Amino acid sequence: MTKIVIIDDNEAILEAVKIALDGFGYEVLTSTKGEMFIPTIARIQPAVVLLDLLLSGEDGGEVAKALRKNNDTKNIPIILISADPSAEKIAKDSGIEGFLSKPFDLDRLLAVVDDCVCN
């Protein structure tokens, strides 16, 4: 089964996305922490990492950079999630594969994830 990691400090979002993606045949692992979860990501090698830009006590952008630096995770596609639509530019500029603006449609979530997984 295709593994997907989602990192967000809001448990309700994690639960919703997990349930949604579970139902479409993905195996979803969730975390409220960013940096601390990188070794796990490196180990399980998910097809994609969904990462919220605004984490409590952490900057999602920094987590993305750390993932890119790590030899074991640098090739894993990242989808940045933010309530701020202008963050899409930051995502594109830092070479991040996908962007989701909150609140997002289920269809759009599936489309962005599919897109990353297939590539």
Next chain:
Amino acid sequence: MTEISKSIIRLSTGEISILDNIDEAVFVINKNFKIIYVNRKIKDFLGVDKEFILNKNLVKNIYGLKNNIFYKKFKIALAESKPIKFAARDKVRNRWFGVKAYPFQKGLAIFVSDITKRKILDNNIKENEKRFRLITENAKDLISITDKHGNYVYLNPSFEKTLGYKAEMLLGTNLMNIVNRSDFSRLDDWRKMEDFQYRVKRVDGEWVWLESNRFKIRWQNRSFYVGIGRDVTERRIAREELQKLYSAVEQTLDGIFITTLNGQILYVNPAFEKITGYSEKEVLGKNPNIIKSGKHKKAYFSKMWKTINRGKTFRGVVINKKKNGELFYTDHTITPVKDEHGNITYFVGIWKDITSHIEEEKRKDEFISIASHELKTPITTVKVFTQLLQKMFKDSDNVEVNKYLDRMGYQVDKLTNLVRDLLDVSRLQSGKLELRKEKFDIGKLIKEIAENFEATNNTHKIFIEGKPRKMIKADKDRIEQVIINLISNAIKYSPDAKKVEIKVESEKNDIIISVKDFGVGIAQEYLNKIFGRFYRVYDTRDKTFPGLGMGLYISYEIIERHKGKMWVESKKDEGSTFYFSLPYLG
């Protein structure tokens, strides 16, 4: 023949003439005007010697005597044999002569005295009197003369005119009857006043303010007091008005300063001192840039100078620095003051300290920004679960579940838009709204939006006029937001209409799009307010329409940031047409 003439003849025939020593010139002429006697005094009168003139003809040989008044009078005296006495002016010599002529058998004895000096003196007195009259009668000042008890003996016409009395009403009465006694109590002695201001009662009972001087004169051994006053009522009113304005300027909480054309400070009010921390003494003669914060670009102030030097008023928010280094925000107005020829003489600056207001706005924007972020997370969750349920029940027969889920989805979308608008407003306020421009066909976009509207809304039909294929460079999502906003407003504010008209027009550099409705319209006085933040339109029945009043503000700002323009034409109860223009090339 009189005794005098006889004596004259007798005396004159003597060897030494005592007549040579008197002050008068004496001639004796015969009936043919031949001078048969003349005394030495003649030299003083006519400038010729006695010997020269003797035996000459008075009329023929003395220049200027022919046919003049003297000759005529002498002729009458001779003809009627009557002594005469008269005074006349010798026009040739420009002298006044007093003449006495006594006829006798052979002729006429004439005594002439020079009365020029006396005449001039008399004349002067008369002239002076006339002049004095003219001055007092024509003076604008109120002139009155009283006796030593203060009873009026003279009032000039200006006194009558200003106070409305006829002179005869006041002559003989005491001045205390018409003056304000409490004003006079400030005076030690009513007889002496120097630029003293007091009130006098006009005939209609109104008080008139006079500024007067009073002094003593002696005339015919009696003392009189002359009062010369001027109506200063208007001046006092003007001064009181000025005083009022001055205290307003001194007491207002707004900072006020006046500068020369070069920007030298001439005046600052107490509020200026209080807010900036600089005392008046410290800033007088200095340039207002001593409170410059350095937060503005040079161009900002050069634009300001350009505006005020052209005679226009400058308005803007200026960040300044207090003496202690603290920054403060001011809503600044600088107005040029012009003289009667239209030349700028001073600049007056008025500013309101809006620091706390700006800080409050910043906190509010920050709050909106955080709140909308916080709202987005639960909305996302609800949205995902709603859509998940919709997918799960898509193929089910349970119509009600599907209907309810659709309702939920629709409301979640509305909530999403509201939160998006709130965030947009806060971004626009803090200048953080970013545009992502791309090339797209605006005609196609309009068509798609219209189709979407018609698919979800069955009350209004949307007509599109004009060539709908137009490529422009702009932020597609934002322009879509503007068009959706205008169409939904058009539908919302025309509940009784059935259509909305969209028109696409091409100009040289811009495309102009208009959205026309046939609804409640907007009254003229609100037209310039509707693009303001949180402004909402009410219809005549005071019916409120849903919404927070953010849509037009956001739309307007989006178009402005695209270097386009948005405007409206509207008539109450007939409908509105909203226009916006966009440059093709972004």
